Amino acid sequence: MKKLRILLVLVMLGALFVGCTGGNTGDTGNAGSGEQTYQWKFVHEEAPGSMQDHYAQEFKRIIEEKSSGRIKVDIFPVGQLGDGSNLVELLQNGAVEFGINCPGATATIVPETNVFNTHFLLPGDTQKAREVLKTSPTIKEYINSAYYAQNMQVLDWFCEGYMMWTADREIRKPADMKGFKIRTMASPMIAAMYEAYGANPTPVPYMEVYSSLQLKMIDGQVNPLFAIEEMKFYEVQDYLILSKQDVFVATFCANKNYWEALPEDVKKLVTDSVEEVNEYIHEVADDLNNDRLEKMKANSDIKVIELTEEEIDAFRQASMPARDKFLELGGPNAKAIMDGLVKDVEAVMSKA
Ligand code: 6CS
Numbered sequence: 001m002k003k004l005r006i007l008l009v010l011v012m013l014g015a016l017f018v019g020c021t022g023g024n025t026g027d028t029g030n031a032g033s034g035e036q037t038y039q040w041k042f043v044h045e046e047a048p049g050s051m052q053d054h055y056a057q058e059f060k061r062i063i064e065e066k067s068s069g070r071i072k073v074d075i076f077p078v079g080q081l082g083d084g085s086n087l088v089e090l091l092q093n094g095a096v097e098f099g100i101n102c103p104g105a106t107a108t109i110v111p112e113t114n115v116f117n118t119h120f121l122l123p124g125d126t127q128k129a130r131e132v133l134k135t136s137p138t139i140k141e142y143i144n145s146a147y148y149a150q151n152m153q154v155l156d157w158f159c160e161g162y163m164m165w166t167a168d169r170e171i172r173k174p175a176d177m178k179g180f181k182i183r184t185m186a187s188p189m190i191a192a193m194y195e196a197y198g199a200n201p202t203p204v205p206y207m208e209v210y211s212s213l214q215l216k217m218i219d220g221q222v223n224p225l226f227a228i229e230e231m232k233f234y235e236v237q238d239y240l241i242l243s244k245q246d247v248f249v250a251t252f253c254a255n256k257n258y259w260e261a262l263p264e265d266v267k268k269l270v271t272d273s274v275e276e277v278n279e280y281i282h283e284v285a286d287d288l289n290n291d292r293l294e295k296m297k298a299n300s301d302i303k304v305i306e307l308t309e310e311e312i313d314a315f316r317q318a319s320m321p322a323r324d325k326f327l328e329l330g331g332p333n334a335k336a337i338m339d340g341l342v343k344d345v346e347a348v349m350s351k352a
Pocket of ligand 1: 045046084102104185205206222223224227248
């Protein structure tokens with residue numbers, strides 16, 4: 001079934017880009033890579049207007065401008081070519097050249113990324129979390145290489161905001177989560193975290209979360225504020241809990257073989273553009289999430305719950321034993337990754 005779906009997408013892509021080979025649309029005839037033109041497919045896992053879409057649109061704008069039109073980027077949001085895990089496969093097998101994915105979608109393909117599904121690990125301040133993603137030697141050494149082994153070249157890491165709960169009930173302490181059917185992305189590490197609170201984590205594809213909430217097949221879900229607003233989850237939930245137990249981390253990657261075959265000048269255009277997009281995305285992240293929170297408050301009667309430090313701390317304590325699950329799941333370097341990331345976070349937090 002999965003193979004059939006990939007085949008269908010490949011046929012669709014072939015029809016869309018008939019005449020193009022491997023994302024290069026041709027050479028005008030002069031020697032050197034300077035005349036080569038490119039048409040790239042860029043997939044992401046979210047709706048138009050989302051954080052990932054902002055990232056993709058800004059990347060397209062900058063690189064098309066920097067390359068004076070030699071490079072064209074076509075963006076495919078979630079649903080057009082599949083959902084999160086389908087998109088990772090398209091990127092791995094080179095059917096698309098570039099894509100954004102997250103540790104929910106790569107949890108079984110690159111198990112090392114499950115470290116980002118650990119609660120209360122990255123700093124609670126999103127700008128500090130961003131600094132960890134930018135500077136962490138552990139990510140470079142172990143996680144980027146794990147992506148590489150799966151045919152993906154990591155180009156950037158960024159964070160989209162805190163993960164927050166929506167629910168059909170008030171949740172202030174782990175005991176309130178007993179038996180709570182929370183929709184999560186399909187990661188055994190995420191499942192272990194919610195099981196530690198006594199909840200019943202249930203994976204559901206992103207595009208089916210709204211209807212599953214509406215039909216009461218699940219009791220709640222977890223996502224950043226911008227996503228809760230744009231996917232309209234708040235319409236079918238009574239409570240929004242500002243829980244902040246983890247931040248949503250995203251990875252921008254190229255297909256490894258495609259990346260390696262690109263001329264150095266084109267790679268540089270990409271890496272220069274990525275540096276600018278990383279700045280941009282972290283500037284818009286907090287505003288986008290805050291604006292969407294205000295929009296939800298204005299457009300619904302959802303009850304917003306701000307947890308106190310003590311209430312958050314009770315979840316922190318309850319989550320700690322579940323960290324060990326990463327040692328089982330996170331591949332041969334799991335311990336080095338967990339210990340290293342804890343140290344990298346401490347290094348960022350100890351700066352003034
Ligand atoms: O919950 C999910 O499945 C999705 N949430 C976001 C914010 N991005 C992509 C992911 O698939």
